[in-house]
Amino acid sequence: MSKMIDLTIDGRPVSVPEGSTILDAAKKLDINIPTLCHLDLEGTPMVNKGASCRICVVEVEGRRNLAPSCATPATQGMVVRSNTIRVLHARKTVLELLLSDHPKDCLLCAKSGNCELQDLAEKFGLRENRFEHGAQSTYVKDMSPAIERDMNKCIMCRRCETMCNEVQTVGALSGINRGFTSVVAPAFEMPLEESVCTFCGQCVAVCPTGALVERDYTWKVIEALADPDKVVLVQTAPAVRAALGEEFGYEPGTLVTGKMAAALRMLGFDHVFDTDFAADLTIMEEASEFLDRLTRHLEGDTSVRLPILTSCCPAWVKFFEHQYPDLLDVPSTAKSPQQMFGAIAKSFYAEKLGIPREKMVVVSIMPCLAKKYECARDEFSVDGNPDVDISITTRELGHLIKKANIDFRNLPDEDFDDPLGASTGAAVIFGTTGGVIEAAVRSAAEWATGQELSKVDFEALRGLEGCREAKIPVGDLVLHIGIAHGLGNARRLLDAVRNNEVEPFHAIEIMACPGGCVGGGGQPYHHGNMDIVAKRAKALYREDANKPIRKSHENPSIKALYEEYLGKPLGEKAHHLLHTHYFKRHKI
Amino acid sequence: MDNCKCCENKGYDELGAFIDALPSKKGELITVLHRAQSIFGYLPREVQEFIAERLDLPLAKVYGVVKFYSFFSMTPKGKHPISVCMGTACYVRGAEEVLTELVRQLGIPVGGVTEDGKFSLDTLRCVGACGLAPVVIVGEKVYGRVEPKKVAGILADYSDEGEVRS
Numbered sequence A: 001m002s003k004m005i006d007l008t009i010d011g012r013p014v015s016v017p018e019g020s021t022i023l024d025a026a027k028k029l030d031i032n033i034p035t036l037c038h039l040d041l042e043g044t045p046m047v048n049k050g051a052s053c054r055i056c057v058v059e060v061e062g063r064r065n066l067a068p069s070c071a072t073p074a075t076q077g078m079v080v081r082s083n084t085i086r087v088l089h090a091r092k093t094v095l096e097l098l099l100s101d102h103p104k105d106c107l108l109c110a111k112s113g114n115c116e117l118q119d120l121a122e123k124f125g126l127r128e129n130r131f132e133h134g135a136q137s138t139y140v141k142d143m144s145p146a147i148e149r150d151m152n153k154c155i156m157c158r159r160c161e162t163m164c165n166e167v168q169t170v171g172a173l174s175g176i177n178r179g180f181t182s183v184v185a186p187a188f189e190m191p192l193e194e195s196v197c198t199f200c201g202q203c204v205a206v207c208p209t210g211a212l213v214e215r216d217y218t219w220k221v222i223e224a225l226a227d228p229d230k231v232v233l234v235q236t237a238p239a240v241r242a243a244l245g246e247e248f249g250y251e252p253g254t255l256v257t258g259k260m261a262a263a264l265r266m267l268g269f270d271h272v273f274d275t276d277f278a279a280d281l282t283i284m285e286e287a288s289e290f291l292d293r294l295t296r297h298l299e300g301d302t303s304v305r306l307p308i309l310t311s312c313c314p315a316w317v318k319f320f321e322h323q324y325p326d327l328l329d330v331p332s333t334a335k336s337p338q339q340m341f342g343a344i345a346k347s348f349y350a351e352k353l354g355i356p357r358e359k360m361v362v363v364s365i366m367p368c369l370a371k372k373y374e375c376a377r378d379e380f381s382v383d384g385n386p387d388v389d390i391s392i393t394t395r396e397l398g399h400l401i402k403k404a405n406i407d408f409r410n411l412p413d414e415d416f417d418d419p420l421g422a423s424t425g426a427a428v429i430f431g432t433t434g435g436v437i438e439a440a441v442r443s444a445a446e447w448a449t450g451q452e453l454s455k456v457d458f459e460a461l462r463g464l465e466g467c468r469e470a471k472i473p474v475g476d477l478v479l480h481i482g483i484a485h486g487l488g489n490a491r492r493l494l495d496a497v498r499n500n501e502v503e504p505f506h507a508i509e510i511m512a513c514p515g516g517c518v519g520g521g522g523q524p525y526h527h528g529n530m531d532i533v534a535k536r537a538k539a540l541y542r543e544d545a546n547k548p549i550r551k552s553h554e555n556p557s558i559k560a561l562y563e564e565y566l567g568k569p570l571g572e573k574a575h576h577l578l579h580t581h582y583f584k585r586h587k588i
Numbered sequence B: 001m002d003n004c005k006c007c008e009n010k011g012y013d014e015l016g017a018f019i020d021a022l023p024s025k026k027g028e029l030i031t032v033l034h035r036a037q038s039i040f041g042y043l044p045r046e047v048q049e050f051i052a053e054r055l056d057l058p059l060a061k062v063y064g065v066v067k068f069y070s071f072f073s074m075t076p077k078g079k080h081p082i083s084v085c086m087g088t089a090c091y092v093r094g095a096e097e098v099l100t101e102l103v104r105q106l107g108i109p110v111g112g113v114t115e116d117g118k119f120s121l122d123t124l125r126c127v128g129a130c131g132l133a134p135v136v137i138v139g140e141k142v143y144g145r146v147e148p149k150k151v152a153g154i155l156a157d158y159s160d161e162g163e164v165r166s
Helices: A022-026 A086-101 A116-124 A159-166 A202-206 A218-226 A239-243 A242-249 A255-267 A274-296 A314-323 A338-354 A370-375 A394-403 A425-429 A435-449 A486-499 A529-543 A557-565 A573-580 B005-020 B029-039 B045-055 B059-068 B088-092 B095-106 B148-156
Strands: A004-009 A013-019 A057-061 A078-081 A147-149 A174-176 A183-186 A211-214 A233-236 A269-272 A362-366 A390-393 A467-474 A479-487 A507-511 B081-085 B119-124 B135-138 B140-145
Touching: A004 A183, A013 A022, A022 A078, A022 A507, A159 A174, A159 A202, A159 A362, A159 A486, A159 B045, A174 A211, A174 B059, A218 A390, A218 A394, A218 A557, A233 A255, A233 A274, A233 A338, A233 B140, A239 A255, A239 A274, A239 A394, A239 A425, A239 A529, A242 A394, A242 B148, A255 A269, A255 A394, A269 A274, A274 A435, A274 A573, A314 A486, A338 A362, A338 A467, A338 A557, A338 A573, A362 A370, A362 A394, A362 B029, A370 A390, A390 A394, A425 A435, A425 A529, A425 A557, A425 B059, A435 A467, A435 A479, A435 A507, A467 A486, A479 A486, A479 A529, A486 A507, B005 B029, B005 B045, B029 B045, B029 B059, B045 B059, B081 B095, B088 B095, B095 B119, B095 B148
Parallel strands: A004 A078, A233 A269, A233 A362, A362 A390, A479 A507, B081 B119
Antiparallel strands: A004 A013, A057 A078, A147 A211, A174 A183, A467 A479, B081 B135, B135 B140
């Protein structure tokens, strides 16, 4: 056990383990010292304590200068005061200086209501600023298909930089310049789109202000819905149902699947479908591909590449295209559920409706920013017409529902439409780390052994540890499965595999965001509280447990799709519509 | 360094050899940038890309360091880079007037390069020769107690294409 340190804050005694900061100790006493640049995402390497904003300063007896509580270790006998006039003066000055170089158009800002700087200004009750005429940087907005960077709103907390470099190890962002012209930017201030950015959106998830936000496409959705010549389909990703409720005041972890379907119908979507359907389809293809590779490997075919890597996360796909260009033939070629849905909607379903694909608009609701980028990739369109037209986030859907005056909390529970709305429990757990591989194992195990599983819950694959492994007996074979979430963990696992530091895996699941899609960059802001992400994951496992069918290959609509249209998994038609290929991209 | 292809290649060879000879590549970015700037005279994008790749660092990080330290430059210097010390001692003894005169005679702003590529003009902070204030450095040569009326003479030292008259 580590040594305990005794100190007092505002006259109250407290004991904390050695190594704790003054801020940690204050939290233990429920003393709410304001912070801005500080962020500690427990369970990830995200501990941003640059102490650059100085809003958390406190007075320490015997110290000449005020101390930033987020970065000052608590020491034995320390006497701290968090609210003296000197402290309040300093905080006020810090805030005035920050605001002097920050735009005041909060009413037009995408982050309004979720902005930590705005919250501080409100908390301090600032009514005037002594430094009103500070320099305002004049950076041009950088609009990528997924993320908007408005560096005029950057306060240089550098959380995004820590996230991008330490947690995700993507390395797209760095602090540049000095003084008023300092910002966080990609190399040579190139547009994000040309950089190694994966569009995981985790920088957006941790940005305290409106400097980094998603590219908002809600108005495009409204226009499509208002166009009488268009048939508009919507698909909703698994993780959305476990988080959308937060936008309407529900406790984190509340499932709002039925209300969401009702709201989408009220918004005017012609067909309310579910990405979960396509997740089941993904399992049909990915688990078949896995079994095929495994069988050939066991038969001694040395050309087979194992472990198979999952490919449903577009940020992960872009990451390995940049960082592991020599491994492009290792990931599964199966498209992501979003793209499988689009491909089937604009072929099978458009034919069924008797309309050309140009008349159909496919909208996806995703917990993700990379999905906006994914649906814009050239290979996912036919003659310039994309398989998925518009991708919006959970947050954008929340806004859309509010904009349309829909009383979400009093909506009845409704179902998705058939046939692209039917799904199994295996599909809904795609939204959390470990879920995709569990869904794949459920089907692969039954196909390999020809026997029904006595239990479909593979608890060994669950949990929130960043890198984990599990051994799953399937018949005479023991499958060695790896799981990583967060791109930094993915890199660690892949490097270990490459350097033969670990027992060879048969399959590895990778999700770019900490927690998987439940912690996605497009989800309601968790403001650093990782418990919220854990609660969303639990909700998805609840939804799975309550589903009558829990294995993808038993989804009757999926079976019918193969019988009617696709033929066999990995067959010619399936290959054409449901599989893709990857591109080598620059590494730095 | 001249901008011909073979010299440039030689520069990359030299920089590559320098990096390879480092005992560890960790924490050596600034050392490498220093060497690169002394080889190429400045740090263009291609050189930064070369360094990022060799040190296995994100390009954004390399660029971030280059843009943070005013010592590092992304614009080519003149054949004879001129630096005027603007440290406290030099400043109070008239560095500003010297700088103004250099700007006037060269016809370039601070940070600029003359059209013929012969001179570039920059300022720096204290070279540790305060006793000689105000100080102007041309290439490696230090001129002390400079006054505006001495500027023409200093520039004339370089009229024979780099041959310094002593």
